[in-house]
Amino acid sequence: MRAAIIHGPQDVRVEDVPDPAMLRPSDAVVRVEASCVCGSDLWRYRGIRPVAHPVRMGHEFVGVVEEVGAEVTRVSPGDFVIAPFAFSCGECVHCRNGVQTSCVRGGGWAGTDADGLPVDGGQGERVRVPLADGTLVAVPGAPGDALLPGLLALSDVMGTGHHAAVRGGVREGSVVAVVGDGAVGLCAILAARRLGAARVVAFSSHAPRQELARRFGADDVIAARGDEGVAALGELLGAEGADVVIEAVGTQGAMEQAVAAARPGGNVGYVGVPNGITALPVKQMFNRNVSLLGGVAPVRAYIDELLPEVLAGTLDPGPVFDLTLPLADVARAYEAMDRREAIKVMLRG
Amino acid sequence: MRAAIIHGPQDVRVEDVPDPAMLRPSDAVVRVEASCVCGSDLWRYRGIRPVAHPVRMGHEFVGVVEEVGAEVTRVSPGDFVIAPFAFSCGECVHCRNGVQTSCVRGGGWAGTDADGLPVDGGQGERVRVPLADGTLVAVPGAPGDALLPGLLALSDVMGTGHHAAVRGGVREGSVVAVVGDGAVGLCAILAARRLGAARVVAFSSHAPRQELARRFGADDVIAARGDEGVAALGELLGAEGADVVIEAVGTQGAMEQAVAAARPGGNVGYVGVPNGITALPVKQMFNRNVSLLGGVAPVRAYIDELLPEVLAGTLDPGPVFDLTLPLADVARAYEAMDRREAIKVMLRG
Structure with a gap:
């Protein structure tokens, strides 16, 4: 099969790799319908995270189950499934605590999995899914192409933005500010609105992202960042300030901005991978x-x-995918993300 | 009147100072019945925090109102009052948010207060209390000496331990670990129990504090600290781990221990002043x-x-005061705290 492999900075290629095989009775093999590029994938692409040897890429995908092992009972061949960005057993104490x-x-x-066996990347034609019962979520029916972006967003960015809002304590009436205008930050706006935020302020200086921020429910957009951004937020909100600030970047500057932007007694809900x-x-x-x-x-x-709402169309994170390319054009996908020409790129098999 | 003044490391004296006068119509003057020494007072005493010039000391006290200004309506001369360790208006947005x-x-x-006027320390005979209506809490009736320690604990350590437990999210069934065996950590044990913790583990290597930790509701006491302490907690709790870890020290080591001791998805509730x-x-x-x-x-x-429960005797943080001295012996009080001969020293006028 074909799969994306990064060889070094600015060097992602689609190459022939072995077809995945069932290695454990708890495995499934999924044919990927759509995958995507993550902001964190760019770390290797930009040389921030070294690439010692060529590695597979991609951790977000949706697709159709082709094969399941003898122990798998919750998904079956033919099921359309969402794969979250990590696989998990669903049974251990941490899974039961909701920390999969x-x-x-x-x-x-x-x-590699817990047994040291290789695990495929999502940016490829097929994936061996360990712990399939705990990991995969079957989507009822056969979703059409129009639903693909929204479902794919559930594999990472929508759930991640939601996590920031939930852990940050957004509730009915909250005043929320969002630091980070990537796909996760934008999804956090949707999540905050969904949880009842009375007002959402987005920080963004990039016109297409500002527009999507407003479309997702931001009442105000602040282009300034850092101390200037915090001061602008203060002008906007007055002494009350922001109850919850969502940090969806992961840099020192973004974290400092988020802490300074929160009101006394407020929360920072952070999901930006610390970098x-x-x-x-x-x-x-x-x-x-x-x-x-x-x-x-x-x-x-x-x-x-979140799935029922995406299926019903009442929650639609799909627009974060503003460019769709075939898997064969994965190099162009990375380039578009790197140059901020696209917010998030969807790859089709 | 007499009040404690620190002149430098290991040099706290009781000296004559001017009697407090009413400076604002929102002021009250309180005659101190009991005050105490705080762990944070020791920073100056130990030379960790420099003493540039002699300064008054003490931020925890209870006493009797002697005089109130024209604007004060919630306390009257003769009232026995508790003064929290900071004064606050009770009306601004942050006070209304519970972040006084x-x-x-x-x-x-x-x-000094917001107007730059001098404010007395609690370790003295009398205190001018700015913003008396927002700050002071009147205790119904005339509490006897037996209640003094419990009421005095409400001025800081009990409320501080409670804050750690509340913000840390302790609830019915929580498994809680407490890092720090000072008065605040010990009060956090009481608070965790009061909020329904199913199990409380205290870290302490000091026999009298271990004993009080158990008396306050700790099920287990671990003498080891750091990585060893975390490993011992792991032995005790197994994979489930601690839902909430209370950090009541404020050092790098204590914070690292607290983070490592929390289970995945768990909380650290911290109230140790970062040092x-x-x-x-x-x-x-x-x-x-x-x-x-x-x-x-x-x-x-x-x-x-918390006050009604202290008055009813169902919540008694008083035993954190294991030594009582007259104000005149304030130097000895600091010494006893510094040498860990006392957990917390109460000073009587």
């Missing part, structure tokens, strides 16, 4: 009672809740 | 979804709720 990203037997795509954060502003957090909640999103925990 | 420590007009004892924390372990927090909640406790927010 800490599953004792789980792991990530495009690496170069040297020191959280703990004294400021302490003195102002700003709490920091979140982490890597256990999106598996949220698919069951 | 961020009051726009508030401040701390033994310093030399260079970097929170953000990657570990992110990967394990351990959230950090808390900050300087707005104890004023909790007195109304």
